[in-house]
Amino acid sequence: MQERAARTRQALIRAAAREFDHHGYAAASLARISRAAGTSVGAVTFHFASKAELADAVHAQGVAETRHALQRVGRGVAPLQTAFSMASTVVRCLEDDVAVRAAARLDRDRETSVPNWTAVWSGLIQEELAEAVGMEHHASATPSIRQAAPSVVLALVVYLVHGAEMxxxxxxxxxxxxxxxxxxxDLFTRIWTTLLPAVERPTSS
Structure with missing residues (x-):
């Protein structure tokens, strides 16, 4: 019985992710979600007390999938390249996972999403950019950030990811x-490769 309930709950989250992704939070319909999941509206309200609670579950899954994907990004000796790889991973998550796209849209539709989806991945990228700046003070052949503030580079990455989503x-x-x-x-990669010389330089040995 518990296994069946778990399957129904997950089916509802998947259906709701598609609904929130396509229609947004305000226009999302519990009736459409229940039909897509092959169940009743009563089953929706049994598992989730409100549309807001269902949206929270979808958002949490999108955040979890994004975090899991970022954990698989290798941390090499070039933090700036790692930051780019992380941003590319986020874009691929948007392409491949409707729950991730739903989480991104729910961030815009509601102001109560905690943690904010963008803040989750941008915070990790910010850490990599800060490490790249730190390498300016060490002799290395590793590419590092120019004098532009890391916050500006981070803003560039965030703008590019949001543009890719749109x-x-x-x-x-x-x-x-x-x-x-x-x-x-692929387009994101080409754009970043074009811009990369403007934000990196080889440090002197």
Missing amino acids: DLRQQLRTGTREVRGSSVS
Whole structure:
């Protein structure tokens, strides 16, 4: 019985993730969610006392998936490259995981999402950028940040990730994702590679 309840709960979270991703929080319908999950509205309210509670569960799953993906990013000797790899991973999560996209949208639709999805991944990237700055004070061949403040570089990364999300949403909305020559994450990589010389330099030995 508990296993069945757990399966129903997870099916509801998956269905709700698609609903919140497509329609946003305000327009999300519990009736559509229950139909997509193959259950009744009563089952929704049995597992989740309100739409807000269901949204919290979806948001938490999106945050957890993002954190899990970032934990798999290798930490090398170049923090700036690690920060880029982390940002690319976030974009791929947006492409591949509807719960992650739902968490990103719920952040904008509601002001009560804790922890904020963007703050979770941007905080980890900020730590890597701070480490890159620290390398300015050591003799190394590792690329490091120029004199621009790490907060400016972080803002650039956040803007690029949010821009990639909007591009992806437009593709999904218009059905053009499959006809484009490259994925959003591929384009993100090309943009960052173009900008990278402006924010890094080899430190002198």
